[in-house]
Each structure stands twice: as structure tokens, then as C-alpha cells.
Amino acid sequence: MYLKESYRISPKMICISSIFDRQGNHYSLVREVDRLFVVTLPPLKVIDYSIRCNGYNLKSALDTAKWLLGKNHLCPIVVDPIEQIILFPTRSRFHEDNIWFNPDHIKRTFFLRARTLILFMNDLSFSIPGQQSSFNHKLTTADQYKRLTVGPDRYPITQYLVKKQRLLLKLKKEMNKAEKK
Template sequence: MRQRTTKNSEMKAEYAISSETIVILPDFDENGFLNALICKKDGITQAGLSPFNLIDTNLRFRGSSMRGALDGARTLLDKAYMNPVILDNERDIILFPSKSPFREDCVWLSLRHVRTYKRSGASHTRVELSNGSTIRLDVSFHTFNKKIQRAYELRYKMQAQTMRFEGQVVESGIGYHLTKGKKDLNYVGVKETY
């Protein structure tokens, strides 16, 4: 497998993964380089990056990385490998891999765009996407079902954690004033008294 190298800060508009992104497919060009096909509601765009690097570039553009997203998913799900990633929590962009993310034949699907899925032979799954398109993946129904359930679990746990954190921030507490003298190194908190 040949992959192009790219600067991590390079982000072209046509490489952007958005809420309209349905699936990201691997695609080899005539020179043997692995590229990504970005399938959106309005058509397909070819990116000059592998699917893994495309997602990493999008995460870095948002201030994260593939490693950070995979580590975060591993922590929330307590699962070691082949986890989904949250690309954008606010826009509900969660991508999950059909196989190991490091394999060149890995397809990435957007959780929000999977309409239905069913068996298609002993070791394949047919997935219907939100725009009416279909894709036949060389992954068993059982394996695909586990992957999509893991993506839903990640979404739920992230939402629950966010709500719990935001709820704690909103709660009123004890008021205090923080001060630091000219020669002091640390701030000192004094409780408000009424």
C-alpha cells in the first residue's frame, strides 16, 4: 500500500468531513496510491489521502487527532481496538470502521446515515444509507451489528458524560474571592459571607 504524505495542518475544503458525509471508501489510483472517496448526499469526491489520514486531518483541523479520538473512545467504551471515533460531538458526526482502521480495505460509515442493514450471504452485510444508496460490505452481519452498537454506545456515553459535566457546572455553590499578593506565589480563596 502506498500512501501520500501530507502536512497535518493541510485542510482542503473538498476534504472536509461534515454532517453530510455518509461513507468514506478506500480507492486506489492508477499509481497504486490509496485515496479516499468521500460519499456525501450530493455526490462523491476523491481525496488525495487515505481514509485514515483523511479522518486524522479532519480531527486535527478540529483540534484533535485520530490517536486522541481512538484513545477517548477506548476510555469511554473500555474496548481496546476497532472503536468508532467522534469527529464532531456537537454536529453528531460519529464514524465507525467496518474493519481495523489500519487496514487498507476499511470502510468508514457515518452512524447518523445508516438507515438499515441486513445479512447478504454468510459473510457480508448490505447497508442502506440515508440517501437511498446501498453498500455491500465484506463483514458478517454479527460483526457489523456489534460495530454499530458500539458506535451507539459511544454516542450515548459521550452525551451522558457531557450532560453530567454541564449539570455540575450549572449548580450553584459556595462563592469565594481569589486573591494573590505581590510577593505570593499562590492564590488564596476567601469564602463570601453575607
């Protein structure tokens, strides 16, 4: 496992949780689809940094979620509307045992001995304490929030610009190939 000084959340991120070193420093344990590493910042700072890279901050993301969902506790948040990254917490965002999950990577959940077993799309699994129904409710809320905020119909102008940019890149590549011949 390796150490990173900063990290911007990507679509490959499965979950992020707290970890402490022997001196009590608060770090983040990040699990991506194909790797696991530690970031020398707490999860909320990593999340806030990732959101700030998109022009707003954690507080505004939470305020928007509370406003749209009409609830004040354990709201999912939009981290990146362009990449369509949503995260949801398992506990209060200030609790040391809180884990933030990306719902896109969750394939299925099971209840096993007073714990929820989470099976991810890459066939890894993760176990957390608590009821499966409670976790599934948070997962469903996150999925609904994603459809409400960053679903395919939410950003038509952005999608148009992305498609246009891809088309221009494709045309440029074809022109370069034609010039080489």
C-alpha cells in the same frame, strides 16, 4: 466524479474508504448524502485532519474511545463533537479494505449471500463482506458511544452558546428588517 485535495468531514458524509490509482497512490473515496468524490489523501489522513480542525488528533480520539469503552479493537471515534459526528471502522484502521461509516445515515442492514447489505437514509445501499451481526455490533457500539460522548446532555454549555448565537442572529435580522422599513 471529481477530485479534491483536502476535505473536512461533514455531517453529510455517509462513509469513507480507500481507493488506489494506477500508480498505487492511496486516496479516499468519500460518499456523502448527495455526492461521491475522491480526496487525494488516505482516509486516516482525512479523518485526522477533520479531528485536528476541532483541536485534537486521531490518536487522542482513539485513546479516549478505548478508555471509555474499555476495548482496544475497532473503536468508534468522535470526529466533531459540535456537529456530533462519530465514525466507526469495519476493520482495522490500517487495513486497505477498511471503511469508516457515519452511523447517523444507516437506516437498516440485511444479510445477503455472506455479505452485509447496508441501507442508508437516502435509500442508497452498500454491500460489504461479513456477517450482519458483526456489523450491527459495531453500529450499536458507535450509537452507544455517541450517546456517551456527544449526546444532548454532554455539552450543555456549547448548546447554550449555540442557542444564544442563533437568537442573536435572529434578533439582528429582525433589527435590519425594521431599519429598512
